[in-house]
Amino acid sequence: MSRGILTVISGFSGAGKGTLMRRLTEDYDNYALSVSMTTRAPREGERDGIEYFFVDTETFQERVRQGRMLEYACYCGNYYGTPRDYVRDRLDQGRDVILEIEIQGALQVKKLVPDCLLLFVTPPCAGELRRRLEGRGTETPEVIARRLARAAEESEGIEAYDYIVVNDDLEACVRQIHSMVQNAHYTPARQETLIKEIRGELSGFSKGAE
Ligand code: 5GP
Numbered sequence: 001m002s003r004g005i006l007t008v009i010s011g012f013s014g015a016g017k018g019t020l021m022r023r024l025t026e027d028y029d030n031y032a033l034s035v036s037m038t039t040r041a042p043r044e045g046e047r048d049g050i051e052y053f054f055v056d057t058e059t060f061q062e063r064v065r066q067g068r069m070l071e072y073a074c075y076c077g078n079y080y081g082t083p084r085d086y087v088r089d090r091l092d093q094g095r096d097v098i099l100e101i102e103i104q105g106a107l108q109v110k111k112l113v114p115d116c117l118l119l120f121v122t123p124p125c126a127g128e129l130r131r132r133l134e135g136r137g138t139e140t141p142e143v144i145a146r147r148l149a150r151a152a153e154e155s156e157g158i159e160a161y162d163y164i165v166v167n168d169d170l171e172a173c174v175r176q177i178h179s180m181v182q183n184a185h186y187t188p189a190r191q192e193t194l195i196k197e198i199r200g201e202l203s204g205f206s207k208g209a210e
Pocket of ligand 1: 011071082100103105106
């Protein structure tokens with residue numbers, strides 16, 4: 001069994017990443033979503049251990065000190081981080097693991113796991129982004145303004161990603177991301193056994209031809 005692909009999905013707050021990820025796990029079997037740890041307060045309807053593990057700053061920092069975070073970052077005044085063991089175990093089991101994290105974390109993951117896939121999800125235009133953030137009705141105008149300012153900063157880092165996914169049609173987007181992840185299974189670095197076998201056979205042929 002080959003190791004799973006680690007995919008990092010980033011994108012502006014309000015780009016629709018959460019819905020995309022949920023659909024990926026509903027439509028296909030092989031995905032495991034990592035549940036992050038955060039010091040942000042739960043939004044209405046969010047449950048501990050499902051959307052996030054909600055912890056205080058002291059607990060978060062202790063996890064970091066113990067080396068139990070694959071990556072972490074501070075985003076709009078709160079810490080967010082990816083528990084290392086969950087990700088490693090699922091990849092070892094051959095599952096394709098998806099992290100939905102912001103750009104600083106994405107860059108840390110790329111350094112640690114160079115063959116991971118970095119996808120950046122964006123709505124078709126910035127106006128649509130503002131409409132989606134306002135339409136959610138869960139954030140105050142100050143928080144929306146902060147998130148839009150942060151989106152402007154994040155837009156500067158898009159070139160670090162492997163692919164951009166424009167989220168204007170949910171169904172098309174889910175299929176597109178799934179193909180990208182499945183294609184990543186076929187890079188030569190992930191097909192070492194096949195390559196070795198073919199080389200072995202070919203060298204057998206050329207010996208026979210001598
Ligand atoms: P939200 O507060 O809207 O749930 O998330 C805010 C931002 O934090 C989003 O851009 C999200 O992708 C990012 N985020 C969520 N979990 C993690 C994590 O474990 N690590 C990092 N670096 N960012 C995260």
